[in-house]
Amino acid sequence: MQIASEVRDHRAILKLNGRFDFHSHRDFRAAYEDALSRDGVREVEVDFQQVDYLDSSALGMLLLLREKAEAAGKTVALARLHGTVKQVLEIANFGKLFAIRA
Numbered sequence: 001m002q003i004a005s006e007v008r009d010h011r012a013i014l015k016l017n018g019r020f021d022f023h024s025h026r027d028f029r030a031a032y033e034d035a036l037s038r039d040g041v042r043e044v045e046v047d048f049q050q051v052d053y054l055d056s057s058a059l060g061m062l063l064l065l066r067e068k069a070e071a072a073g074k075t076v077a078l079a080r081l082h083g084t085v086k087q088v089l090e091i092a093n094f095g096k097l098f099a100i101r102a
Contacts, residue, residue: 049080
């Protein structure tokens with residue numbers, strides 16, 4: 001998986017591309033830790049537009065991100081969900097834990 005990162009309007013956007021699975025954990029953690037450490041960032045948005053697969057370890061990584069963000073006084077949003085990725089996150093009730101954006 002590849003991750004592009006940008007900051008706009010107090011929001012760090014992590015644009016994921018490819019399979020979000022166990023092999024992505026180091027890159028994902030490095031990207032969100034960098035985003036959380038930036039001054040002025042109040043929210044981390046994870047953009048799933050280019051993600052075609054995620055597994056249970058990806059769900060765990062998102063929960064860890066949420067925990068770290070809350071500890072830093074920041075929020076997390078999941079954006080541009082589609083297809084099976086959207087179905088998996090809905091089945092896992094992630095809409096109750098994260099802000100979901102179209």
